[in-house]
Amino acid sequence: MLPKKNVMLGLVFTVVPLFHAGSTVMAADAPAPATVAAPAPTPAMDPAKMRERGQILALSCSGCHGTDGKSSSIMPSIYGKTTGYIESALLDFKSGARMSTVMGRHAKGYTPEEIHLIAEYFGNLSKKKN
Amino acid sequence: MSISRRDFNKLLVSGVAGSAFGLFGMSGNTFAAGGSKKHVVVVGGGFGGAATAKYLRKLDPSISVTLIEQKLSYITCPFSNWVLGGLKTMKDITHTYTALRTKHGVNVIADRVVSIDAAKGTLKLAGGRVIGYDRLVVSPGIDFKYDAIPGYSQKIAESKIPHAWQAGPQTVLLHRQLQTMKNGGAVLICPPDNPFRCPPGPYERASLVAHYLKKHKPKSKVIILDAKEKFSKQGLFTKGWERLYPGMIEWHSSTGGGKVLGVDAKAMTVETDFGAIKGAVINIIPPQKAGKIAFDAGLTNEKGWCPVHPASFESTLHKGVHVIGDACIAGAMPKSGFAASSQGKVAAAAIINMLRGQEPAPPSLVNTCYSLIGPEYGISVAGVYEFAATGIIEIPGSGGLTPADASDDQLAQEAMFAEGWYTNISKDIWG
Known part of the structure; x- marks a missing residue:
């Protein structure tokens, strides 16, 4: 558990890239504890938190499938596919209904709820930019 | 006692952090108020550091990001074995920082960090500049314990017996030695004990060196x-060696004569329990430790690696400083470029939350490593990881290796995917 640092707001400089040569900028932040608090179940899932979770999960995909799921190689693009398509593909990889080399091994690492969040993230991303 | 993902999902439901910014809507940035802009400095432009810098900017463009890397371009260890095998060129594995600068607005400084003052939140460059940060990410990669092998040294590595475990001039040296050695000589590859960078790497190297030798020096x-x-x-x-290179690759376990007792660079021999073995080319991969700056900044433990909080990769030794990649202790995750980039993305997301006074989001991490045994013979290992009370664990039932009974078609597909993997991960990080 990390103790909280003093917040020294007055000392925060505006730091613009390329313009802080020679300057000393004091750090001023309040790190939150890096451990995660005990969960307290409540009925409704905060949509913003769901999106955040979806994003964290989806960031894993870009390593192989490209940033935002846009592939520049033989790897299939995820970008441009619908939520429903991505969700059913991942569920089929997970169950083994769809053959794969490596995707089955990945998909088994996620719950159906997480798969839904990943699919929704990419589905929304494609909708937003089209 | 471990916190399962289901608990994490409950955590999400509970909305612990109060006002929840998704990482989507970047408007309403409270930190921009008063003209202040949060500044994150990233030290090291490899898989971990470059990914962190890019994703910090991508996920929150209001944050100012400085990347400090002394090299003007980065040459990847992944695929350097393909260069040794004659399947790729050095140019193919070299990446510049141009896109990070121009596309993503990262301030890239070509310099070396000489000291970090975590209490003040500043660091000093070799060029003399002092730079302040709100949060610091250190992704220093590895350094070598040359003195662990009698007769070996950095000087010998750079002249006669390369490690080639940091890609660049070392790769070029080993490649040239392979090209100029005589037909009939032995190539000795000496991998270290765990933990070390890229666990399957030495064996992919043996495979692709054998591929080259089979063709040119049978x-x-x-x-x-x-x-x-x-x-x-x-x-x-x-299995791959038996199929593609029968009789060409010999492996000796530590107790089976493999233990390296010393090396004689003049005689070009390696001393083992079973006597001296002569090599036409010798490749010593020494035991490793975190990169130098991690030691200088007091971020390492007694074993020479950096302990971190698994949810945020913040150092347990210095607050405000995150350590990612090969240098950090990441539980079940291997020391790989892919793992480093995954940790970089998680650290970026955690830092954004922490700068907003929120808890780091529960992380989800991944690793995918391909190894090439021959041009049409690829294998892989995958892993999905989560944070538990005990640290970073692999999710039970997920991940694992290419099946032992994979068909020739599957192995050929994996070889193709290996190449696709490299293209995409390089672009995801430096593009």
Whole structure:
């Protein structure tokens, strides 16, 4: 558990890239504890938190499938596919209904709820930019 | 006592952090108020550091990001074995920081960090500049314990017996030695004990060196003198070697004569329990530790690696400083470029939350490593990881290796995917 640092707001400089040569900028932040608090179940899932979770999960995909799921190689693009398509593909990889080399091994690492969040993230991303 | 993902999902439901910014809507930035802009400095422009810098900017463009890397371009260890095998060129594995600068607005400074003052939140560059930060990410990669092997040194590595475990001039040196050695000589590859960078790497190297030798110097062979009793993807590699390079690759376990007692650079021999072995080319991969700046900044433990909080990769030794990649202790995750980039993305997301006074979001991490045994013979290992009370664990039932009974078609597909993997991960990080 990390103790909280003093917040020294007055000392925060505006730091613009390329313009802080020679300057000393004091750090001023309040790190939150890096451990995660005990969960307290409540009925409704905060949509913003769901999106955040979806994003964290989806960031894993870009390593192989490209940033935002846009592939520049033989790897299939995820970008441009619908939520429903991505969700059913991942569920089929997970169950083994769809053959794969490596995707089955990945998909088994996620719950159906997480798969839904990943699919929704990419589905929304494609909708937003089209 | 472990916190399962289901608990995490409940956590999400509970909305612990109060006002929840998604990482989507970047408007309403409270930190921009008063003209202040949060500044994150990233030290090291490899898989971990460059990914962190890019994703910090991508996920929150209001944050100012400085990346400090002394090299003007980065040459990847992944695929450097393909260069040795004659399948890729050095140019193919070299990446610049141009896109990070121009596309993503990262301030890239070509310099070396000489000291970090975590209490003040500043660091000093070799050029003399002092730079302040709100949060610091250190992704220093590895350094070598040259003195662990009698007769070996950095000087010998740079002249006669390369490690080639940091890609660049070392790769070029080893490649040239392979090209100029005589048909009939032995190539000795000496991998270290765990933990070390890229666990399957030495065995992919043996494979692709054998691929080159089979084509150009068929009387030669590869002898692996291992500090271990077993190694990553062992069954798959052994099967591949029998199929593609019968009789060409010998592997000796530590107790089976593989333990390296010393090296004689003049005689070009490696001393083992079973006597001296002569090599036409010798490749010593020494035991490793975190990169130098991690030691200088007091971020390492007694074993020479950096302990971190698994949810945020913040150092347990210095607050405000995150350590990612090969240098950090990441539980079940291997020391790989892919793992480093995954950790970089998680650290970026955690830092954004922490700068907003929120808890770091529960992380989800991944690793995917391909190894090439031959041009049409690829294998892989995958892993999905989560944070538990005990640290970073692999999710039970997920991940694992290419199946032992994979068909030739599957192996050929994996070889193609290996290449696609490299293209995409390089672009995801430096593009």
